[in-house]
Amino acid sequence: MRQALLFTLAALTMVACGSEPVADSMPSGGFWSRAAVSDEEKVSVLRKVRAIDVCALLPRASLARLGTVGTVEDVRPDQCRVGIAVAGHLTGIDATWSTGVMFSGEPAMDGPVREESMGDVRVLFDDEPATSADPQARAACQAWALFVSGADLSLSVRAPGDACATAADLLRIALVEFRAEPPHGTSPDTDRTVVTGADPCAVAPLLGFPVPVADQRLTTCTLTVDGHEAIVTYDYGSERPITDDTPVFTVGARQVFRFEPDTATSSITSLSAVVGPALTPGPTDALLGPRVPKVSVTADSSVAEKVMRETLPLLP
Incomplete structure (x- = not known):
């Protein structure tokens, strides 16, 4: 039931009410919607993001609607990667996502950036369309979601067709999961090691x-x-x-x-x-x-x- 709701959110950002658009239906509010101002607040954001199971932000059940989910690789303690086979396409979809924090400044992105809102999260898209009309060619998209709190979630996608549309669908799932703060071990694809969730400044x-x-x-x-x-x-x-x-x-x-x-x-x-x-x-x-x-x-x-x-x- 929950995933069905997420898929609906991924497909619809507004509903018709006559000709009047309504606000984005993504969730907002709570800890992640309050700006971290003091050092103590920023450290709290760091700790909470560090405790999130990054691979759990895009569950296999959610990814399966895009194709056949292959390897989900726990690349780093803060990064996960997946390959998805798409019927009729030789290479399918590759997606890599990372958690982080950014309390000031803007992310460095290569090309012209398009911005939209998902709830109260700012999302920046850098679209790299396919350079060939070959249906086997893939487009690329870099997306960066910035929470009010200073937490962020970046996503790199290569996909057939409109890669940024695929990225937006994935982000809408991941941002909802992020607010649920899945702990390490939630995803069956996450490795548990001595550095998982550990603070490198503890020394x-x-x-x-x-x-x-x-x-x-x-x-x-x-x-x-x-x-x-x-x-x-x-x-x-x-x-x-x-x-x-x-x-x-x-x-x-x-x-x-x-x-x-x-x-x-x-x-x-x-x-x-x-x-x-x-x-x-x-x-x-x-x-x-x-x-x-x-x-x-x-x-x-x-x-x-x-x-x-x-x-x-x-x-x-």
């Missing part, structure tokens, strides 16, 4: 350096430690590019690897560590090894080691 109090809210994101944290900038990232990635780097030290049972840059003139280094077992197999596993949860720290060499040694014990 800051241990180091004694506060982090302005402007430098906090869902999966990255930018700290200033001993006068040097350090970037901590919680992510998923292929195992082989990590373990092919130089092993430098261990923290507990975890081996830390250092990426050796081509130039010897910089003191900046990048350290990475695998922090859990392999995720659900993905399309690049055969080439680059299984995808794994990882922690990376990029900073001046001595600072990077200091931050990594404090960060890894925070993860079980």
Whole structure:
């Protein structure tokens, strides 16, 4: 019943009442419709977005009306991707969506942007029509939904026909699901790892350096430690590019690897560590090894080691 309602919302943004249009019927109000002004409010938005199961925002049952749903890949803790086979089309639909926050400014989009409202959410569309009349050609669309609270949801779609129409249909489903705040584990396609929903800025109090809210994101944290900038990232990635780097030290049972840059003139280094077992197999596993949860720290060499040694014990 709920999905049927969502499909109706996806198809209709106004109803006829004589010649008078009515307001968009998407839901609004509540936490996501209040602007985060103070640092405490912004941190609250970050925490709540981080706790959402991103793959659950477009349930398989909702996607099935567009075609045959193939692989749903949990790309990163804040990003999910799906391929949908469409009858009569060789490549079908590919969609990738990500959660995030944007408390100021506008998203960077390449082409002319069209704006519309879905409830009180601003949605920006960048349409890239197919360059060929071939019915097998696909169009592309970048869409960005901006909640009043500062949360956002971005969506990239390649699809037959009007890709932005497909993107709009998907967003109308995802924005309703977003307000329901599905917790991690709601989607059967979501991997649960030690970095799922974890705060990359959790190490800051241990180091004694506060982090302005402007430098906090869902999966990255930018700290200033001993006068040097350090970037901590919680992510998923292929195992082989990590373990092919130089092993430098261990923290507990975890081996830390250092990426050796081509130039010897910089003191900046990048350290990475695998922090859990392999995720659900993905399309690049055969080439680059299984995808794994990882922690990376990029900073001046001595600072990077200091931050990594404090960060890894925070993860079980």
